[in-house]
Amino acid sequence: MAAKHLNIALVGNPNSGKSSLFNALTGLNQKVGNFPGVTVDKKTGYSQLDDTTTANIIDLPGTYSLYPRRADEWVAYKVLMHADAEIKPDVILLIADASNLKRNLLFCSQIIDLKYPVVIALTMMDIARKKGYEIDINELERELGVPVIPINPRKNKGISQVKKALLQTAKQKYLAPKFDFIANKELASFAVDGVKKLVPHLSDYAAVHYLINHENFPLDDLTQKAIEHVEVTNGFNPVKTQADEIVQRYTRIRQIMQQSVVEPDPLQKKLFTEQLDNILLHRVWGYTILLAVLFLLFQSIFWLAQYPMEFIDWSFTKLNSALSDVLPQAWWSDLLTNGVLAGLSGILVFVPQIMILFGLITILEDTGYMARISFLSDRVMRKVGLNGKSVMPMISGFACAVPAIMSARNIENRKERLLTIMVTPLMSCSARLPVYTILIALAIPNRYYFGFLSQQGLVMMGLYLLGFVMALIVSYVMKWMIKLQEKSFFILELPVYRAPRWKNVGITMVEKAKIFVTDAGRVIIVISLLLWFLSSYGPTRRMNAIDTKYAQLEQQVSTPNAKAAIEKEYKTEKLQNSFAGIAGRAIEPVIAPLGFDWKIGIALITSFAAREVFVGTMATLYSVDESDDVTLKQKMQNATRTDGSKVYTLPTALSLMVFYVLAMQCMSTLAITKRETRSWKWPAIQFTYMTGLAYLMSFIVYHIF
Known part of the structure; x- marks a missing residue:
């Protein structure tokens, strides 16, 4: 039997369980890209419906109705109106939240009236029961005229029934x-007939939408003008039509609810979620608990990751030392140990912390607490020109600024969206984590207060808070400079509290570690190899003179200690006169006031590709300069300036950490800012203000300490 392939569009209201169903249907067979021409996430995945049929599941952005306002809602709308040339769904899989059925049925009824093949998956049945709702599924199915399947994606319940219904519908x-769900034709009788003559095969309801939004559909000029003529001739009023439609739909929905749903007694006791919100959203306790949660997050990064990190670092040190003893003295063996292995150790040593950070953030999202953070922050955000919705991109910025900036499209207000984009890179992303970790380990004692408060964890939290506070200050200043006047609203649906899906947490941790190792790893390895070359070779005349000088010195000594000392001096002088050393020395006068030496200068330059390259750069530079049987931390602790003083003192380490908190050192972030704002003006401003702020604050910190 020939294999079949279906395109299934997954649609529904935000927070209705769409992502859970998408994950349940597709598992790990997912990929994320962008919709053509729009910076809106496009999640697609494959699902096997039966032995002969596979389905391409397209997860469309969440929307409350077929009247779009935001960029992501327009994406979903165009697909549903057959106005997207790339995506043509065979079946619509529509998610409806049983605990908010009245509101969800508005969108359901609109999709049904487009005369699409539709399957409705009813989620949150357990919460609906706790709220006191009893839903007669068979009666609801009869009233709507489409299959209705109750599901629980978290527990994999109802998934096989959904697949069967999709197959039968296809x-x-x-x-x-x-x-029709309502009498759509009567909304604008003559105008609807006029459009249907111009665009055949439209349902009455689709014709209404063509009257309202035809300018946004890919129609030829002749058809556009003809529809415009129909509107004018029949005195079509889009605002009145939309208002009439919504009133009629809710009237019909109330009738359906009376027939198929037993609603709860309004005087019943509050749900557990509401009782918990009384504490977690309290005007005093809410903020106290929020700070405690964030504190635990950063403490855990140190508590849980300490031992696996030390093991990885120790393993690479031993492997490097063993290979150096076995391999012959040659350029290729030096490239392997001081280039490839040094770069790899700089990547893999931070995988435990990356996994733990993303795991904990996923738990906060899964439990429903992340939405509460937005709600709590709205009052503070408004004072600096943002709103509560800005918090989600900013918190996402703790992971990576690129998707965080893209997620700012959920903010309807253009000025607030632009401000959010401009300040989100100040949030300490996971790429900064390796830099913080190594510098904190070097300069901050591993001391505990009251037996459980780690001093290193407190400094880490301080760095994250510094980025957040500076983001608020910058936003406050910029709100006076950006001249856009637009009304702002903050409407947020708070999801119910749920136990985290541990499988989902595990998948996220593995996926993020994989992305870090492959995406960041590629950059780090390439730069490590390039740095190895630049720090191992230099101008021929200089290098020959150094070789001759130290060959003569080595002949003059006989003791192993003296030979080792000369070998170290030889490596140091060779590194200083290499191409990398010459470049570092050239920029040293500019960075010396911040407490940085020329090796740190090289790391600052290479970090513009990606911040985490700092550690790989240091690993390569000190591997070329030092012996192979000590860890990178020990090499950096032993590093000295020309006058014999230590490089990584407390003032230098703090200055460097502050620089990395505030500096714009990520080409990808600048590129995504350009794409989101459609101008090079804003990335240029972003780069200039962040670099200037980083230099000024590092200068102040270095000279205070």
Whole structure:
């Protein structure tokens, strides 16, 4: 039997369980890209419906109705209106939240009236029961005229029934209902007839949308003008039509609810979620608990990651030392140990912390607490020109600024969206984590207060808070400079509290570690190899003179200690006169006031590719300069200036940490800012203000300490 392939669009209201169902249907067979021409996430995945049929599941952005306002809602709308040339769904899989059925049925009824093949998956049935709702599924199915399947994606319940319903709908065993949910034609009778003559095969309801939004559909000029003529001739009023439609839909929805749903007694006791919100959203306790949660997050990064990190570092040190003893003295063996292995150790040593950070953030999202953080922050955000929705991109910025900036499209207000984009890179992303970790380990004692408060964890939290506070200050200043006047609203649906899905947490941790190792790893390895070359070779005349000088010195000594000392001096002088050393010395006068030496200068330059390259750069530079049987931390602790003083003192380490908190050292972030703002003006401003701020604050910190 020939294999079949279906395109299934997954649609529904935000927070209705769409992502859970998408994960349940597709597992790990997912990929994330962008919708053509729009910076909106496009999640797609494959699902096996039966032995002969596979389905491409397209997860469309969440939307409350077929009247779009934001960029992501327009993406979903165009797909549903057959106005997207790239995506043509065979079946619509529509998610409805049973605990908010009245509101969800508005969108359901609109999709049904487009006369699409539709399957409705009813989520949150357990919460609906706790709220006191009893839903008669068979009656609801009869009233709507489409299959309705109760599901629980978290527990994999109802997934096989959904697949079966999708197959049967695709085979036209379930047909779109012949009757309309409401009398759509009566909304604008003559105008609807006029449009249907111009664009055949439209349903009455689709024709109404063509009257309202035809300018946004890919129609030829002749058809556009003809529809415009129909509007004018029939005195079509889009605002009145939309208002009439919504009133009629809710009237019909109330009738359906009376027929198929037993609603709860309004005087019943509050749900556990509401009782918990009384504490977690309290005007005093809410903020105290929030700070405690963030504190535990950063403490855990140190507590849990300490031992696996030390093991990885120790393993690479031993491997490097063993290979150096076995391999012959040659350029290729030096490249392997001081280039490839040094770069790899700089990547893999931070995988435990990356995994723990993303795991904990996923738990906060899964439990429903992340949305509460937005709610709590709205009052503070408004004072600096942002709103509560800005918090989600900013918190996402703790992971990576690129998707965080893209997620700012959920902010309807243009000025607040632009401000959010401009300040989000100040949030300490996971790429900064390796830099913080190594510098904190070097300069901050591993001391505990009251037996459990780690001093290193407190400094780490301080760095994250510094980025957040500076973001608020910068936003406050910029709100007076950006001249856009637009009303702002903050409407947020708080999801119910749930136990985290541990499988989902595990998958996220593995996926993020994989992305870090492959994406960041590629950059780090390439730069490590380039740095090895630049720090191992230099101008021929200089290098020959150094070789001759130290060959003569080595002949003059006989003791092993004296030979080792000369070998170290030889490596140091060779590194200083290499191409990397010459470049570092050239910029040293500019960075010396911040307490940085020329090796740190090289790391600052290479970090513009990606911040985490700092550690790989240091690993390569000190591997070329030092012996192979000590860890990178020990090499950096032993590093001295020309006058014999230590490089990584407390003032230098603090200055360097502050610089990395504030500096714009990420080409990808600048590129995504350009793409989101459609101008080079804003990335240029972003780069200039962040670099200037980083230099000024590092200068102040170095000279205070």
